[in-house]
Amino acid sequence: MHRTLSVASSPVRDLLALTSRPEVISFAGGLPAPELFDLDGLRTAYETALQDRSVLQYAPTEGNPALRELVSSRLTGRGLPTPDVLITTGSQQALSLVATALLQPGAVVAVEEPTYLAALQCFQMAGARIAPVAGDADGLDPDSLRSVVATHQPSLLYLVPTFANPTGRTLSAARRAEVAALAAERDFWIVEDDPYGELRYRGSAVAPLASISDRTVYLGSFSKIGAPGMRLGWLRAPADLLRTLVIVKQATDLHTSTVDQAAAALYLTHNDLDAHVARLCVEYGARRDAMIAALPATVPDGTTWSDPDGGMFVWLRLPGSADSAVLLKEALRHDVAFVPGAPFFATTPDHATFRMSFTTNTPAEIAEGMSRLAEVLR
Amino acid sequence: MHRTLSVASSPVRDLLALTSRPEVISFAGGLPAPELFDLDGLRTAYETALQDRSVLQYAPTEGNPALRELVSSRLTGRGLPTPDVLITTGSQQALSLVATALLQPGAVVAVEEPTYLAALQCFQMAGARIAPVAGDADGLDPDSLRSVVATHQPSLLYLVPTFANPTGRTLSAARRAEVAALAAERDFWIVEDDPYGELRYRGSAVAPLASISDRTVYLGSFSKIGAPGMRLGWLRAPADLLRTLVIVKQATDLHTSTVDQAAAALYLTHNDLDAHVARLCVEYGARRDAMIAALPATVPDGTTWSDPDGGMFVWLRLPGSADSAVLLKEALRHDVAFVPGAPFFATTPDHATFRMSFTTNTPAEIAEGMSRLAEVLR
Structure with a gap:
């Protein structure tokens, strides 16, 4: 019998199946709020697109020329001069194309630990070895990166530098400069995954790594700002x-x-995406505040958490030898859910950690969910 | 510098760029006829789908449950009992998933020669070695397959058994039984790529390999029967x-x-796809007939061609030491195009071969294109 690939399903996606009972208030998924989708604007865009039968035909691999131009202009306008982009089937596909193009079997990928689960899955599928880099509240630690690079000579560094999944942390400008310098010096690629960068609720933007390093592949997505x-x-x-x-x-x-x-x-041509994103930021910012405000009364003393300036996630660590996977089972009995942190670690998991998303629920739902969670955690 | 992947772009897709001048009558692309798309039916389906904002949200990897059920029922109704399917981003993605799951680097893939270009590309990208199997008017030759299997122990056999790309040939029922028996005996997977099977213009259906071999992955597509x-x-x-x-x-x-x-x-629920496919078959059958009828006056004596019962392609071989790539340049000067055959060969190309698609042009356009081609070839 010829060998078939051995890969594990995403524990988060498997978990989402459990949390889909309507009575569960779920902080587990990384889902945008459906009630904030611009359904009318998008419906009109599809209607207009389908006036022309050429939208039903095969098309160039690079992507729709108008869309490439609109996305490139938007990136340029946000401070990242962009002559062209490749349109992908979600930014997950972009990640998998990059893994195929840049990773030979046995290659090493450096990642901030903890990091985005489906990225780990994607690199493992490409036959890569993962080398974790430590981080703190300012994001990935350049000293740890320097040591990982010296020891493992990674082909690429993958990171979500702005409002990271799962931690919500942002890599500081000073550290970005160090990472860019190291990539140039030690000749590795940076893969800058930026699905959340526009969802900023306070503070000011930090320039993308791609704007200071030409060794960078920058990934963007319509998923969190559109649909x-x-x-x-x-x-x-x-x-x-x-x-x-x-x-x-x-x-x-x-x-x-x-x-x-x-x-x-068509949507980008006839609608003001900046205004839509501004509305999202007002609403998501209020949801973030509601979750952060409720935390002290929800979690036991000694719990620590990230305090994100944007994005979708708060990352927490319970004191002592708590196991968030065990607590999740209890939480589900109370009709509330989160994601245990262990799967986000490439190597040694910290079982006391977990991730909470604040975007999918309204402030009132967040208050109710947090009071259910308090019964489990305190 | 770390190594990046070395891969070649598809010569067919590159060629399509050259043939897009409106004055060119192109027999090069494998494109369905846009004027036959059911634009109204599909527009209504999108309009209805976009009444529900959940169509803008993330969804299960397996695919839309209603669509999986509809596709499975349709396959079952056509004689291939199907409990479930995985929905893919075109059947090209299905092929690339199969390559990722089943091929370790260095694995061998047996293919009928000549075969579908993008399949070769996909297997080469997975690091596989290609072992060509000879064929004739009845499709792949089981004796050649037997010898390839004995010598190379392939992990899988890839083929388009019905109205193949590029040859238009169909594997006979007797040969299918031999291939299925060999797969069971020698333990390799069959990947049965069937985008054209429903486009039959004469004769009766041959049962799919998947219906006689449980070692088969069957790939289907909406691209040729829908859009x-x-x-x-x-x-x-x-x-x-x-x-x-x-x-x-x-x-x-x-x-x-x-x-x-x-x-x-929604489209499959509210429209009669069988009736639509029947309309396509009437129209494409007439186009096929127009091309075949014009061939004797178009090509030099001694040229041979396939006489397909369905699908989109006629495969030709010029006599002597003709080079169809050279002739294509001349053809483009006469505003007509075809695809040279060489890239469809995994190993030793036959430069005298070329592929002509009859689906994209009306019988009148075909007549005009063939008379332009006659000036080049005769």
Whole structure:
């Protein structure tokens, strides 16, 4: 019998199945709030797109030219000069194209620990070895990175530098400069995954790594600022690498849905996405505040948590030898859910950690969910 | 410098760029006829889907449950009992998931030669070695397969058994039985790629390999019977392998567009796809006949060609030492195009071969294109 691939399913996606009972208030998923989708604007965009039968035909692998231009202009306007992008089937696909193009079996990928689960899955599937880099409230620690690079010579460093999943932390500007310098000096790629960067509720933007390092592949997504169901992401990379990635995408799915791309291009042309994002930030900011405000009365003394300036997540650590996976079972009996932290660690899991998302529930639902959680945790 | 992947772009997709001048009558692409898309039916389906904001949200990796059920029933109704399918981002993605799940680097893939270009690309990207199997008018030759299996122990056999790309040939029922028996005996997977099977213009259906071999992964697509722009395919596999493929897809793009899937499910519920396919067959059958009828006056004496019962392609071989790539340049000067055959060969190309698609042009356009081509070839 020939060997088939051995891979594990995402514990978060498996968990989401358990938390889908309507009576559960779930802080588990990393889902945008559906009531905030611009359904009318998007419906009109699809309607307009489907006036033209060419949206039903095969299309270029690179993506819809108007959409590429709109996304590039938007990135340029936000301080990241962008001549072109490759449109991908969500930014998860961008990650998997990058893994295919840049990782030979046995290659090493450095990641901030803890990090985005599906990225770990993707790198493991490419046959890569994961080298974890330590971090703190200011994000990944450059000294730890320096030592990992010296020991393991990674092919690439993967990180979510702004409002990270799962920690909510942001890498400081000073540390970004150190990371960029190290990438140039030690010749590794930086993969800057930035699905949350526009969801900032306080403070001011930190320039993306891609704007200070030409060794950077920058991944963006429509999922958190538009709608994830459309599966639209984009990838910005140096021209040579971008060409390779187009070819990898060709073999992977030929191209992303012509219909969804045309609708997105029309939506961006006829709607003010900045204004929509501003509305999201007001609402999500209030939800963030509601969760942070309720935490002291919810968790036991000695619990620590991140205090994110944006994004979707708060990351917590219970005192002592608590096991959040065990507590989750109890929480589900109280109709409330979170994600245990262990799966976000590539190597040695910290079982006392867990992740809570504040975006999917209203402040009132958050208050109710937190009071249910208090019964479990305190 | 770490090594990046070395892969070649598809010569067919590169060629399509050259043939997009409006004055060119192109027989090059494998494109369905846009004027035959059911634009009204699909527009209504999208409009209905977008009444519900859940189509904008993340969704299960396996696919829209209603769509899975509809596709499974349709396959079952066509003689292939199907408990479940995985919905993919076009059947090209299905192929790439199968390659990821089943091929270790250095694995061998047996393919009928010539075969579908993007399949070769996909297997090469997975680090596989290609072992070509000879064929004739009845499709792949089981004796050649037997010898390839004995010598190379392939992990899988890839083929388009019905109306193959590029040859238009169909594997006979007797040969299918031999292939199935050999797969059981020598323990390799069969990947049965069937995007064209429903486009039959004469004769009667041959049972799919998947219906006689449980070592078969069956790939289907909405691209040729519905609309390729929606990027919807499906994959039927034994339950264990299907579970693995779901996990691979999770790491690859999380899931296929929720919007496109919901629209397809509504379309299949409220429209008669069989009737639509019957209309396509009448029209494409007439186009096939127009091309075949024009061939004797178009090509030089001694040219041979396939006489397909369905699908989209006629495969030709010029006499002597003709080079179809050279002739294509001349053809483009006469505003007509085809695809040279060489890239469809995994190993030793036959430069005298070329592929012509009859689906994209009306019988009148075909007549005009063939008379332009006659000036080049005769």
